[in-house]
Amino acid sequence: MRLSRFPLSTSKETPADAAVVSHQLMLRGGFIRQLGSGLYSWMPIGVRVLRKIEAIVREEMNAAGAMEIITPTVQPAELWQESGRWAQMGDEMLRIKDRHKNEFCYGPTAEEVVTFHVRQDIRSYRQLPVNYYQIQTKFRDERRPRFGVMRSREFVMKDAYSFHMTEASLAAEYDNMRAAYARIFTRVGVDFRIVKADSGNIGGSRSEEFHILAQSGEDLLAVSDSGQYAANVEAAETRASGTPRAAASAVLEKVATPGQKTCEQVSKFMKVALDHKVKLLVVKAAKGGLVGIALRGDHQLNEIKAAKHPKIADPFQMASPDEVKAAFGCEVGYLGPVGCPIAVIADFAAAEVADFVCGANEDNHHLKGANWGRDAAEPETADLRMIVEGDPSPDGVGTIKLYRGIEGGHVFQLGKKYTKAMSLTVLDENQQPVTPEMGCYGIGVTRMAAAVIEQRNDANGILWPDAIAPFRVIVCPIGLDKADTAASVKAAAETLYGELLAAGVDAALDDRGLRPGEMFKDADLIGIPHRIIVGAKGLATQQFEYKRRDAAAAEMIAATTSAVLAKL
């Protein structure tokens, strides 16, 4: 591409509205332009990146045996009513009506649509397993779009859906997709981790996320420092330590703690470590009424785990201050398990504390020297808390460290949730109808572009990996203004550029006639991995100057196309 004919639109200024580096650089480099909240247009240079990511995804999905389809972005409400998600989805789903007042949504995902088509076309066990995928625009009406295309409302996702006669077949395809995803992320050129995930409201059993590690990531990952364990903190389990609780030694004593409501306040006021404080949260119980959750003062509730506990309401909901007052006769800040009027479930760690401090279930008072079994009923225990840095790894190998990550992909074993709800059956070898198992697999294509930048940038701009750079190499002629050298520089640059194209290299020629500084700044900002300078100085000794975007210094190479190709 000749840059003189390419609408590059770069900016020196950092846009005021962009909070994260990928958003800033994508705007400064002219990759994307904002159209509205969570709505972005992809400009020519951005599309080049997007298409390269898509090509890698498509190649690997095809190689893994998945079949590409294209489904409409607008989907009839009936399908969502069949699966039950029309009611479930809430405002995240953009609902629209056509001229006949029929209801539709702009597709946030396509489990229903693909299940519908499989129901139309697949009749026999002989046709399974099958895996359909598409690379297509999705819309989710996020409550708060942010960070440019990292969390936009409209975005491009690769979504795949597989159907199987047996759980074993599903598991095999899940592993197949997982391996394809690992190849995709590796080829794109990012540092990623595969972590255990919660499957969220999509349902299903086994689920893992592909995270691109980055400081600005919205997800926290718990990773063992010496073992294999890696999980989203949402899904990371914690265990009982195995060491028995110390015997009760302190005398139970009520202490006035006026106005001291939070664990931090009480801990400071009573000069007791946070991990010897037990807090009691009151939440809605599964069968109506309330249930208490005891946690150590330094731990936080994991609401996803709580919602899955059989005695706790799903969806998770805290009790209102009025309900607490009615049950306990005191304010929220003074609750504790001793003399507690409702059933208590203790987190493993909370149940292991002896001689603890807790609320006295009386305004402005706490208890010290409290003990399970002696003062409070021995509680039912469960894993209810968020894992924290320094916890032993749940698999017993190593200690947990926390990292931030950007979710770039997600693979699920859905089971029969959608196939059953939508009455998809195929005939087995005994001519009996069977409800197939289903898996689904997603990659955020537009998000991936942003995530790569989060991981790969410096003070001058983006450092694209070769595989997805808008151009792999840029040729910068210098000295076109000098009468005595212009002709030779121009000829050498044109020849090199032409031969690179002929060799199948995605090259750019900066023939805009700019000053060198401007060319360099632009090339660095838009992240071209390789730069060749064709100048009179070098040509005098038959040399080009070569610089990798991520190298500190340039080097001189022979002024031949083959010498350049050897560097790419």
Added chain:
RNA sequence: CGGAGAGUAGCUCAGCUUGGUAGAGCACCUGCUUUGGGAGCAGGGGGUCGCAGGUUCGAUUCCUGUCUCUCCGACCA
């Protein structure tokens, strides 16, 4: 959805407190000069000051409403 902030030129912003019909830098156009890390000089084009009301002789400025965008939080395949 709760909290905070912002809408003035393509971009980044000033002006508004104390009303008198608008400015800078960057970008753009023309010319000259310059050419190894976003040059210099001279000239030029470009804005119904988000929108709608109100107050006023007069509103970018004051008041009310409204829309949009951003940030923090909650939420989230």
